[in-house]
Amino acid sequence: MVNPKPSDRQINSTVIKALTVLEKVAFANGGISLADLVKELDMPKTTIYRLIETLKHCDYIHLDANTERYYVGWKTVQIGVSGLNNIEVVDIAAPYLTKLAEKTGETAFLAGYYNGEIVYLYKKEGTQSIRTTAQLGMRRPVHCTAVGKAILSTFTWEEVEKILEEKGMKKYTENTITDAHKLRKELLEIKRNGYAIDREEIEIGLTCYAVPIFNFTGNMAGSIGLGGPTTRMRENQNDFTSQLKEAAFQVSRMLGYVPKIGGETVER
Known part of the structure; x- marks a missing residue:
């Protein structure tokens, strides 16, 4: 049995926001700073920071301490390559x-x-x-x-x-x-x-x-x-x-x- 398309109420807005942040980081050439994320995303700085810290904790995002720029983490790469190989x-x-x-x-x-x-x-x-x-x-x-x-x-x-x-x-x-x-x-x-x-x-x-x-x-x-x-x-x-x-x-x-x-x- 095919599950029906989820309604707007069923969609978790926090997950969507986290994925939006992840996409911004993934497609940024040479990484991206927190300040640039705030400029480019229609979200409060505190929300973006909270999401980034969670993604960083789970290895989906990596912070370069020297440049203070965010890059995709090893887990994001692992998932992407695994999907492409299949x-x-x-x-x-x-x-x-x-x-x-x-x-x-x-x-x-x-x-x-x-x-x-x-x-x-x-x-x-x-x-x-x-x-x-x-x-x-x-x-x-x-x-x-x-x-x-x-x-x-x-x-x-x-x-x-x-x-x-x-x-x-x-x-x-x-x-x-x-x-x-x-x-x-x-x-x-x-x-x-x-x-x-x-x-x-x-x-x-x-x-x-x-x-x-x-x-x-x-x-x-x-x-x-x-x-x-x-x-x-x-x-x-x-x-x-x-x-x-x-x-x-x-x-x-x-x-x-x-x-x-x-x-x-x-x-x-």
Whole structure:
């Protein structure tokens, strides 16, 4: 039996205030002082101090005695990391890929990386999608798939070279990139544009776009892609890639990723 949503009377206002204080401390770059908390929160100074002392006593907040600034404590970090470690990327990505497939009518994919190849972890077909040979659990090369190239774009070139040396660059169609220098140039382009393209490189008639996703450690967690008939994909490239990048951002955010610009974390 599902418990009903608590009423305003059932919600403990003290708990809400404590969580509000904890959030302020957690998202403050370089810690935060008591004076700044008082300025930013609509609470009496005595209330904030009382809540901080309780959170500090329970190791959710830490006070740096030298700077008199508050930071998150080890228990807050422990709980956050524990929760993130229990997140399954497929469970997080599936709803976003379903929406992508429904809105575009094309097939949406989630791919992971394993031992120099990509592995399809999830697939959602749209109403207009064409049948592809890509199936769940199937492995495919990284050099000629959009999801693979999106993943490669997050690696150093030295790492990419090792993969290519081990796996090679097999030619699947006349469009397959088989030259390492050409691939390197394309990976730089992917970084600039924010998405990868498979221009009928593994299946004639099939064009795909893909964007990498990241987890709470800032590391690549895979990539999501959208594929369909070349004509439709090209006609809708700007719209599809925009939707794909937004979905990738949301999936990464749900995985705990916070992008950084100029060394500082930013919120979208």
